[in-house]
Amino acid sequence: MGTVVLAVDVVRDDTGVLDVSWELAGAGPVELAVGPTPESVDHGRPVALVDGGSTRVSLKELGPGRHYVSVVPAGGGAAVLAAERVVPLEGASNFRDLGGYRTADGGRTRWGMVFRADAPDRLTAADLAAIDQLGLRVAYDLRTDDERTKAPSALPAAVRHVPFAIGGDASRPNPLGDLFRSGRVAEVPDDLLHRIYLDMGEQDAAVLGRVLTGLAAPDGLPAVIHCTAGKDRTGMAVALLLSVLGVDDATVLDDYTLSSVYFSERRVAHLLPRLAKLGLDLARYREVFGAPRHAMAATLEALRGRYGSVEDYLTGPGGVTPGTIATLRERLVAPAQV
Structure with a gap:
């Protein structure tokens, strides 16, 4: 059985950096891709390749707006999509x-x-x-x-x-x-x-x-x-x-x-x-x-x-x-x- 992505969590820090962490079954490398909507995430243009020894990465300089992050085994397999739970807004805190x-x-x-x-x-x-x-x-x-x-x-x-x-x-x-x-x-x-x-x-x-x-x-x-x-x-x-x-x-x-x-x-x-x-x-x-x-x-x-x-x-x-x-x-x- 190859590497399987079980869960992904995305949190934005105070500087706008996205801290992405994930759970795996197996220990292979994973690729991360991003997009402004779930449909626009393109794994043909990954933003990061992380080896199997790590389950966390920080994504910087992604630009303004909300970003969806997809994590997929580098050797192929099912991707798991995630985004920030909270939509960061100035005039509403619980969105x-x-x-x-x-x-x-x-x-x-x-x-x-x-x-x-x-x-x-x-x-x-x-x-x-x-x-x-x-x-x-x-x-x-x-x-x-x-x-x-x-x-x-x-x-x-x-x-x-x-x-x-x-x-x-x-x-x-x-x-x-x-x-x-x-x-x-x-x-x-x-x-x-x-x-x-x-x-x-x-x-x-x-x-x-x-x-x-x-x-x-x-x-x-x-x-x-x-x-x-x-x-x-x-x-x-x-x-x-x-x-x-x-x-x-x-x-x-x-x-x-x-x-x-x-x-x-x-x-x-x-x-x-x-x-x-x-x-x-x-x-x-x-x-x-x-x-x-x-x-x-x-x-x-x-x-x-x-x-x-x-x-x-x-x-x-x-x-x-x-x-x-x-x-x-x-x-x-x-x-x-x-």
Whole structure:
């Protein structure tokens, strides 16, 4: 058996250098090729040849914009594609690609097809240029009407805006808001986000289902799903999507908790004075309001306990057809290469 590339990871450092690492079965040399889109990567013009004694290289002077990196055994074999998980933007910090996750059938979610993000209301001219490179067709906006009015999307007009408000019903109780307004933050329960997610799963099942149905439409991709933080409402939609594509729970939860790195922690410096005034210490904030792994884990477990599986939940109250799920898997999962 020759060398097989098992996984590739790409991280951009502060100077713009791409640090690329990979896992191998075997110890042969590999070639690396890059391109601005998955389709444009050309292994006929590799940018690096790395011998079998190393599984890491830094790629410099690749030029502006986002780069997809493909690693392939030098003697021939299946290539594995990867890119930076986070799209580097000035006006949004939690804009992430959902590609590269392994699925139960041995495939991987396709890069450059579905992104998740925080609100795109502060995008700069440089951001718009970077987003234009992504080729987005649709933005599924899960914010309420009030949120959209206060912070209108700055995405290019060519990106079709589809509002799917979650949590916008004024008749629904807002216990968290009541606790904050009354100054009773100490009464916030440890499982607050789990309760919010369960309520979302029950009250907004049809909306979440419409998001996934939209992705399966002929003109539904590439797409970005976003709310305000890109953490809770977006987190629910993405967890359901990845689960039904066959991504295991550990990976789904890894993706969810990245919001604590790219959104929650970046807010901390701005929130510290307000947190102190409310009597909420930093550790408590992170545990309850960040992206705690247990909150989404308990939510997925509860949905399975109630409906049997995530797929049954989606085809039940979510209103997603089995055909739509099959289309999502066909379009969003690259089959295993042998």
